[in-house]
Amino acid sequence: MTIQIKRFQWLQRASAWEQAEAWRKQRVRMSERFLADSTVAASAFFSAAYSQITGTVQITAQTASKRVQAELAAKIDKLA
Numbered sequence: 001m002t003i004q005i006k007r008f009q010w011l012q013r014a015s016a017w018e019q020a021e022a023w024r025k026q027r028v029r030m031s032e033r034f035l036a037d038s039t040v041a042a043s044a045f046f047s048a049a050y051s052q053i054t055g056t057v058q059i060t061a062q063t064a065s066k067r068v069q070a071e072l073a074a075k076i077d078k079l080a
Helices: 016-079
Strands: none
Touching: none
16 A cells, blocks of 8 residues: 655746745845834833933922922021
């Protein structure tokens, strides 16, 4: 008893040029996806850095305001 492997030989294979063209198109799609993903990542990092900077500035401004108010209250108490 022998086993034969049937093949789809009636289907036409892509030519070397068609394979190269398909590979080139795939590389273009991969490149575009990489650029899109890196743009999203860069935007996220920029947003995080911006949020950190603005948060630090707000905390610093609040701290400075509290110090000025405390000094002003101390001077008012001293004068009174």
